[in-house]
Amino acid sequence: MELIPLLHQILKSEILIDLFETYDVLVVYEYDRTYEGRADAYWAKIPSLGLEFVFNKSQVLKTIFVYVVPEDELVAADLNELGIDSFPSKQTAIESAIENSVHFTEGETNVFDDHRDWIKYEYSNYSIHFEYRDSVLSLITLEANNA
Numbered sequence: 001m002e003l004i005p006l007l008h009q010i011l012k013s014e015i016l017i018d019l020f021e022t023y024d025v026l027v028v029y030e031y032d033r034t035y036e037g038r039a040d041a042y043w044a045k046i047p048s049l050g051l052e053f054v055f056n057k058s059q060v061l062k063t064i065f066v067y068v069v070p071e072d073e074l075v076a077a078d079l080n081e082l083g084i085d086s087f088p089s090k091q092t093a094i095e096s097a098i099e100n101s102v103h104f105t106e107g108e109t110n111v112f113d114d115h116r117d118w119i120k121y122e123y124s125n126y127s128i129h130f131e132y133r134d135s136v137l138s139l140i141t142l143e144a145n146n147a
Helices: 014-022 090-099
Strands: 028-030 041-046 051-055 061-067 103-111 114-122 126-133 136-144
Touching (some): 090 114
Antiparallel strands (some): 041 051
């Protein structure tokens, strides 16, 4: 299954309906119940594939989280099966970006004393964000631009 073509798809597209029906996915609707001006959102998970999907208020798929290591009920995703390149380190991801002329940004941060390095590949209509926690690839985020 290729994930990148799913970005920018509407929730009720045939491809997403088929995928969600195959895995008996429940789509959750979150609305601004406290009147804070937040946009409505829709999200869904396929725990057995290590995937989480986030849709915008117009029900367009804007983000796919790919869990490379298990988290809560989500198993580790099989990156080969999902058509996603994997890099054992941030440095190898940087080298690949340079070798393939992919525009990228990089950085690092600490979240609750958890060190995280990241690199973000930037393409014309989407990006791929690789997050390394304690030097281990842990999360890949696919994000649609302008969604």
